Amino acid sequence: MKHYNKLSEHYKKIANFEHLASVAGWDQAVMMPAGGNESRAKAMAELSVHIHQLSTSEHLGELFADAQSENISAIESASLREMKASWQKATVLPARLVEAQSLAGSKCGHAWRTQRGENDWQGFSKNFAEVVLLSQEEASIRADAANKTPYDAMLDLYEPGTTSEQLDSIFGNLKTWLPDLTQKVQLRQSGQQFIKPTENYSTKQQNALGLDIMKLLEFDFNHGRLDISAHPFCGGTSQDVRITTRYDETDFIQSMMGIVHETGHARYEQGLPKSLKGLPVGEARSMGIHESQSLFFEMQLGRSKEFIDQLVPLVLKHFPDNNPAVFEADNLQKIYTRVNPGLIRVDADEVTYPAHIMLRYEIERDLMNGNINYTDIPELWDLKMQQYLGISTAGNYKNGCMQDIHWTDGAFGYFPSYTLGAMYAAQFMTAMKKQVDVNTCLSEQNLKPIFNWLNKNIWSKASLLTTDQLVKQATGETLNPALYGKHLQQRYLS
């Protein structure tokens, strides 16, 4: 057997255990009663140690060295690159640290579910201190190995190839025009009239509507499900993609577009090539590219007039007894494009969302680089919220620095993916429109050409190309943040 094939077999074995980690993690968030957490956390920690052992097996180094000189195809060569990157990222961490992180993350995330509601920063920070300490250790180990700053070494886990130098430039640029644009949009929208939903929209009806929207977006129900969780996410495996939402019975607006968002993630997973299943090269390119797909669905398509026109008959069908004036296309579009600075990232509109990310980016960068302490977070949060969005969060941990689950699990370096994703999404739409008449597709309810473009340029490519190569092949250039500004300008000020 070729050394390359031996490596493939090994990574397919790892994928089997990652499959189990996905199932157990989904179940923990969606199904598990609270009392099951202790034994679940232990089992998941044991599994993460095992995966780490497999990912760092002694014989891998030799196999990689030998495979390098083999006569392999272009696809195998890309596959080898991704296996090696995965190996290098795993092999620098000691097993002890991996296990400690899994346990600390489970503990912190689990307690957070109740502590957040109780605004209990004191209680939370007892667990969080440990998570931060372990992540700083991880960042420092990775930094030494990759000759990067600690934060850049973490960032590389989610956005291979992206640096904080780039992000400083991107967010530095955003700062120069976003606050001004936000104010202009608010001024323009200040006289706008629209009808807010104020009636009851039952969970059952919202769920049925969500399933219909997923059908419209060609979600494959033979390979996935929709469920409920406190924090919506897209999990599972590419053969069985599990998206979740949460329902507010007084307002269908959030969950409806939330489902569009998660369906974007899901279609990327469902579109990954079967022939590369189980190999690192067969996985999604990066978190930013993943988010570009969900935001393409939610923002580029979802909040366009033409898409909302398609939603109206579905909404009317599922809420036959509610006030239909709320469901008029123009009214829905006003709601979905309303710009209103607020406390909560996941509730933020398209225009103010990057401010939430900028804030988190600056804090996690400084935290990982050791320039601030985790105890500084609440105050910094308050200061930056005031600076970027004009809102104070003093004493409001619940809707301030305790609102997100990411950091409870040690996922420092993840947040920039959201804004990178929004930018990639705008760039993909700009490129797509040169080849596909997107608005006509939508108004004729023929979404196939849109999905075909995404499938051809993004989904089917998995991790065969680097992010820069992928984006350049699809759009003719690497990341161009100006297209995002142009999109906002066009949608909100033209």
Add this chain to the structure above:
Amino acid sequence: MKHYNKLSEHYKKIANFEHLASVAGWDQAVMMPAGGNESRAKAMAELSVHIHQLSTSEHLGELFADAQSENISAIESASLREMKASWQKATVLPARLVEAQSLAGSKCGHAWRTQRGENDWQGFSKNFAEVVLLSQEEASIRADAANKTPYDAMLDLYEPGTTSEQLDSIFGNLKTWLPDLTQKVQLRQSGQQFIKPTENYSTKQQNALGLDIMKLLEFDFNHGRLDISAHPFCGGTSQDVRITTRYDETDFIQSMMGIVHETGHARYEQGLPKSLKGLPVGEARSMGIHESQSLFFEMQLGRSKEFIDQLVPLVLKHFPDNNPAVFEADNLQKIYTRVNPGLIRVDADEVTYPAHIMLRYEIERDLMNGNINYTDIPELWDLKMQQYLGISTAGNYKNGCMQDIHWTDGAFGYFPSYTLGAMYAAQFMTAMKKQVDVNTCLSEQNLKPIFNWLNKNIWSKASLLTTDQLVKQATGETLNPALYGKHLQQRYLS
């Protein structure tokens, strides 16, 4: 560290992986979309190989030898006995066979879900042939190692200590009086009038009723859930017990008592001592003892007049718009004690149930011992159904030999547990009544003394004692099948 402690650590590690197998298995049966099965089956097979590797680690033999001479407590000694038994059972099987069985079982079980509905014995038997072959190989390997017959070696997996000699005697005895008793009961019930449920009982209402009954039976919802699956079962882990049922909207009778049954299994799991968690000695004693708890709940308690009296107000509460005459205690009791030979084991009444087991026992015994071929099963099924219950299943695979999931997974040797369980349940009730006024407990809705007796005598004992020791400590004697006959006589003919 003592060798005993090293062994404990090792078995706790195995328990962590078994936890993951439970979660993945539950999800497969309850949540997973069909398209997810291929990758799930692979992941579960990989996991079963890993568990098998851990269960057969080379260093275990030495550790067992060394631990034997250590100064250990009585509990540790029992724990050592169970670890060793588990090791011996695992170590005789080659990894190749374990993996092949997991794959073949997943494949056969998954296809069975649709093939059964289509009465497709031909399609089914293509997969089943492989399962039987592998199980016969397993039985033969185990038989050689334990110096038993192949079937007895399989039986020992589910009922340690029980032999087919005992079962031949038990079922031989049953045959002498059960058909006669069945006929007498049928004669006696032939003029009985009762009102069958014929209205609609929504899934939602049945589910709410089920949850209320679980509360009455003191199911711990912080450590468990109720869900829906095609084939009801009790799964999960003792910290997170997952019971399932299925709802027929035209008839609440089945699912209501099905939930009582599974709650019996669940309370056993939830009652296992926390101090022994993760160790083989901390697990349920045997499948027969497990079934004794579910059948204690379902048959001994559940179909008694006094328990049904407690159900009536709950049923009335949840079905306020249905015909209340159906819900009268006397009517419900007539339904729940109606004896009526039928095709389906899981739908069978208390009196004819053992006939279904007898039939399966004889077939699986002869199949494992190589005295028949799997292709003989449909004909044998038909013959024995006619002989024991006077019903033909010729050509009816769906409601004949394809009705159960057990054999699809290679679980040959499991079926006798159902009848052993029924017998143990009768014996436990007989013993309990000497100490606890069960009927008064029920009529005063004070079930604690009943649960306390079970907890003290069964649940808290886990696998600290052998089955014979456990039953003798609890009831003063080892298995006494006559008490079961006495119970049937009393309930149905006195």
